[in-house]
Amino acid sequence: MSENTAPIPVKEYLLALEPGAHGGLIRKSSQEYCIPEDEILDASASLNPFGTxxxxxxxxxxxxxxxxxxxxxxxxxxxxxxxxxxxxxxxxxxxxxxxxxxxxxxxxxxxxxxxxxxxxxxxxxxxxxxxxxxxxxxxxxxxxxxxxxxxxxxxxxxxxxxxxxxxxxxxxxxxxxxxxxxxxxxxxxxxxxxxxxxxxxxxxxxxxxxxxxxxxxxxxxxxxxxxxxxxxxxxxxxxxxxxxxxxxxxxxxxxxxxxxxxxxxxxxxxxxxxxxxxxxxxxVNSRYLVESRELIETERDYLTQKLNRRGFKPFKSSVNYIFVDISEFSMNSTELAQRMASHGVLIRDCSSFQEIGDDYIRVAVRTREENDRILQTIKQVISEWGREQAEAMLDANLEKAADCGRLGSNTDCDYYPCHFEGQDCTLCFCPFYPCEDERTGGQWIESSSGGKVWSCLYCDIVHKPEVVDDVLSVLVKEGRNEKSIKKAWKNALETRL
Structure with missing residues (x-):
């Protein structure tokens, strides 16, 4: 009998037993993402943020x-x-x-x-x-x-x-x-x-x-x-x-x-x-633990407020971690946790909890500096993910346009019209973003989490049919790359600004 088929002298029901999933996987994440252990912020294990x-x-x-x-x-x-x-x-x-x-x-x-x-x-x-x-x-x-x-x-x-x-x-x-x-x-x-x-x-x-x-x-x-x-x-x-x-x-x-x-x-x-x-x-009421609870309450309120501003739905918590509903995002908890880990911040993917699905994460409450790093990393991950999704959509639209020309108005979109009635939606994600050219109507605005972000709310030029045609004449023929994008900007937009 081969090693793979030999019986194991244990209770039969243990053969299907799976170990519990836990946070705190610093060494594993360090090895997987090639990040030194001392550079990883662990917000997946719920330890006292006050320190030892x-x-x-x-x-x-x-x-x-x-x-x-x-x-x-x-x-x-x-x-x-x-x-x-x-x-x-x-x-x-x-x-x-x-x-x-x-x-x-x-x-x-x-x-x-x-x-x-x-x-x-x-x-x-x-x-x-x-x-x-x-x-x-x-x-x-x-x-x-x-x-x-x-x-x-x-x-x-x-x-x-x-x-x-x-x-x-x-x-x-x-x-x-x-x-x-x-x-x-x-x-x-x-x-x-x-x-x-x-x-x-x-x-x-x-x-x-x-x-x-x-x-x-x-x-x-x-x-x-x-x-x-x-x-x-x-x-x-x-x-x-x-x-x-x-x-x-x-x-x-x-x-x-x-x-x-x-x-x-x-x-x-x-x-x-x-x-x-x-x-x-x-x-339990030592000075150390009293001050620990005071820090946790302050930082939990801060982190909860900031997570709310990012569109997450944090649950009310009594302790040093926050349970968060992310179901409004297309990204699930496993992907979010993996992307966060790739940037050196660990959060708890809650999909391993009983029948909870993949719409929830748990974030440990840390110090103010660490909480800001958690929030900034979430912002960065969502921005990167959004850009990837948008670029994939743009490439798909360019592929369709190569066969049938510009796609016209997408009236089935929940956001239509995001600029004007009758707009062309082929370039839903602008190939020039962020152009940082205020002549287009785009502008720098304050983001909800602080700092500046480029907004295209008042730019409608890439949704005009004649502009779309000129952009497509370059990108369909030459593909989407740095050189072709500069050429399309010069041919289609520069002359109209």
Whole structure:
């Protein structure tokens, strides 16, 4: 039997499993587009734009010192109880959580896997709202679960008929990718319904510190064995390269999860760094996180306003990323993301989210300088794409004109007449653009995003039949190139201006 046809000793349903799609692909993009990694702006991964706490002396944190202390312990196994880490995590939440409620984790994905392994049996049903973080589905499929999708807007109206058949309901709060934040009262209501129906409510609060930590329901776990909270430190502290997070559950539930989790799931460096971060004075309301939220709010408002001015439809967000509807553009999310990446700016193509289609992107909120670069790159990409489309249309029209002459008025066009009734539309895209000759009626105007742009609104000369004939006599015969365009301008326009 050949290598390609030999059976693989895994559960059969895993053969069709696809990994979750994520942002943050800096190295991949660097290799694909030959752009140095340090020149790439990553607005696809939603990290704290304020930077790491180690950049601010008032935190009292020294990264090199913490790394050195972690390395001192690399010749011994970590203490699998993680007592100091769990104590720091409990105090960090500031909601009466105790160390016995804490389950250490190597980031979000491992925590999701741990909980699903402990709760789901093959064939069980789980509820996943759309759209949301893809790892819920991936980890549940590894366990052989039956995925049932529901709409985000239906979460608050779920009834026993739906919940009663589900082992787990996943709720990301604030939601990734939409940025929607449910209040703690709304989550509490969902949790009460889940408990009545023996359904575990898995609340992912990975971004809560960057949104509104007062909406957390971490203080409710002790009274509800069917409530589990996930926290991820990598987003709030902008250090995704050090994997660390924790779960919060009732003491009885947490004990089982701590017994079942992988031993030594935090290495000595992650343990040491994470503990120091969690011990920061003020916890979720430390000066660092308060100032982070203030920056995010200011820059989110700025970026949202600017995206609106570009014709995009950004959704209202509570956190450090913005979900954007681009359905009014002919360019889909995948092409836009690829074109942005070719210019060194990464955004999140949301087509990989469940049944969302290719009309949405997610843009991380960054600093003002970085946000301006994102906006400028979007403008540049759309301009380049528009010119490509227009030139393709011009070439197609020139090809048609070679057979039958000028094409006349395109009365089926939504914009007809864009200049005057009876205009000829063969040169819909002007071969001379931007001519920068104000004798034509064209002029420099202020663009919506700042700066000047050449406008042809008051130029109608290339839509006059006699001018079109003279232009075509050159471009059809000699083709469209720099030399022929100069000749057509001289023969057809210069004499008429």
């Amino acid at each position: 706490p180690f950049e601010y002396p008032y935190t009292g944190l020294d990264l090199n010192l913490l790394l050195d202390r972690g390395l001192e312990k690399m010749e011994q196994y970590p203490d699998n109880r993680y007592l100091e880490y769990r104590k720091a995590a409990a105090e960090f939440t500031g909601m009466g959580v105790v160390p016995e409620n804490i389950i250490p984790g190597n980031g979000s994905t491992e925590i999701i896997r741990l909980v699903t392994e402990c709760v789901i049996e093959e064939g069980d049903s789980v509820l996943i709202p759309q759209p949301t973080f893809s790892e819920y589905e991936v980890q549940c499929r590894v366990l052989g679960a039956n995925i049932k999708y529901i709409r985000q807007q239906d979460l608050l109206s779920l009834n026993g008929d739906i919940l009663g058949d589900a082992k787990i309901l996943f709720v990301c709060n604030p939601n990734n990718p939409t940025g929607q934040l449910f209040t703690r009262e709304q989550i509490a209501d969902i949790a009460e319904k889940c408990a009545r129906n023996d359904t575990l409510l898995f609340v992912d609060e990975a971004f809560i510190e960057l949104a509104d930590p007062d909406q957390s329901v971490a203080d409710m776990v002790e009274a509800n064995n069917y409530l589990f909270i996930q926290r991820s430190l990598t987003k709030a502290f902008a250090i995704p390269g050090i994997r660390m997070g924790f779960g919060i559950a009732s003491t009885s539930f947490a004990k089982v999860l701590n017994n079942a989790r992988l031993s030594w799931n935090l290495g000595s460096i992650a343990d040491n760094v994470a503990t120091a971060l969690l011990k920061m004075e003020g916890g």
